[in-house]
Amino acid sequence: MAWRTLAVTLACLLALGLVPGQAAAERRCEAAADRLRADPMPPPPLLPPPPMPYRLTEITVPIWVHVITDGRRGAPAAAVAGQMETLRDAYSGKFGGADTKIRFALQGVTRTANPAWFRDPLGHEKVMKSTLRRGGPDTLNLYIAQLSELVLGFSTYPHWYSGNPPVDGVVIDWRSLPGGPLRNFDRGFTGVHEIGHWLGLLHTFENGCAEPGDGVEDTPPQGRPTDGCPDSKDTCPQPGEDPIHNFMDYSHDRCMREFTEGQAARMHQMWAAYRIPKT
Numbered sequence: 001m002a003w004r005t006l007a008v009t010l011a012c013l014l015a016l017g018l019v020p021g022q023a024a025a026e027r028r029c030e031a032a033a034d035r036l037r038a039d040p041m042p043p044p045p046l047l048p049p050p051p052m053p054y055r056l057t058e059i060t061v062p063i064w065v066h067v068i069t070d071g072r073r074g075a076p077a078a079a080v081a082g083q084m085e086t087l088r089d090a091y092s093g094k095f096g097g098a099d100t101k102i103r104f105a106l107q108g109v110t111r112t113a114n115p116a117w118f119r120d121p122l123g124h125e126k127v128m129k130s131t132l133r134r135g136g137p138d139t140l141n142l143y144i145a146q147l148s149e150l151v152l153g154f155s156t157y158p159h160w161y162s163g164n165p166p167v168d169g170v171v172i173d174w175r176s177l178p179g180g181p182l183r184n185f186d187r188g189f190t191g192v193h194e195i196g197h198w199l200g201l202l203h204t205f206e207n208g209c210a211e212p213g214d215g216v217e218d219t220p221p222q223g224r225p226t227d228g229c230p231d232s233k234d235t236c237p238q239p240g241e242d243p244i245h246n247f248m249d250y251s252h253d254r255c256m257r258e259f260t261e262g263q264a265a266r267m268h269q270m271w272a273a274y275r276i277p278k279t
């Protein structure tokens with residue numbers, strides 16, 4: 001299984017021209033027939049699952065949006081506004097599921113015309129991020145450029161921050177914003193998913209049916225990512241159907257609608273451990 005995963009991973013990375021070890025989490029790799037993960041994921045967070053029930057004190061995440069264009073194509077201002085609204089709604093449970101008590105406060109939007117960064121933000125990751133990045137460990141820098149058709153976004157994890165602060169952040173494809181031209185992925189949930197990684201969540205199918213899964217108690221074990229939007233799916237012998245409506249699966253946007261209470265707790269736990277600025 002490990003070799004199969006590795007083979008698919010390498011195939012995806014080669015197809016994308018990515019360098020293993022550089023990119024972080026990404027949402028989808030269409031090149032893999034079974035969509036095994038295409039990114040060099042870290043081991044699950046070292047923290048144990050958060051004790052439930054977990055007391056959530058509202059968190060406000062400062063966010064800087066960096067729109068990269070090639071001078072002609074790129075995210076329109078209205079789509080950026082739509083993405084912010086989608087983030088707010090998704091994290092407060094308006095589409096379904098838990099209110100994560102995570103809010104976002106837009107600090108500003110930068111616009112940069114740079115065709116090379118626009119077409120290959122991963123290849124120019126270091127220079128792009130070190131030029132544009134603002135804030136500390138608690139500031140979300142969201143870069144919107146154009147990725148390959150195979151990958152819609154990628155993110156770093158909170159526990160990576162101290163090792164490499166300048167690359168912290170999320171990159172998504174401008175076509176995945178609400179109302180964008182990317183079929184099946186046009187409701188802005190790519191941004192919701194990638195920011196879930198930035199806040200410390202793993203995929204719901206992490207580790208397949210094996211422990212510790214995604215490190216969250218209330219997302220049933222899931223053997224493999226969901227493709228499209230099936231009526232239901234159950235890939236593990238343990239109780240519970242696959243969480244196909246969860247934002248941390250790979251389902252089409254129309255299928256996604258929720259975070260769980262356990263995921264909300266995990267994000268708050270990771271925030272306290274890694275993202276609150278040390279004074």
Ligand SMILES: [Zn+2]
Nearest residue numbers: 025026027203
């Ligand atoms: Zn992902």
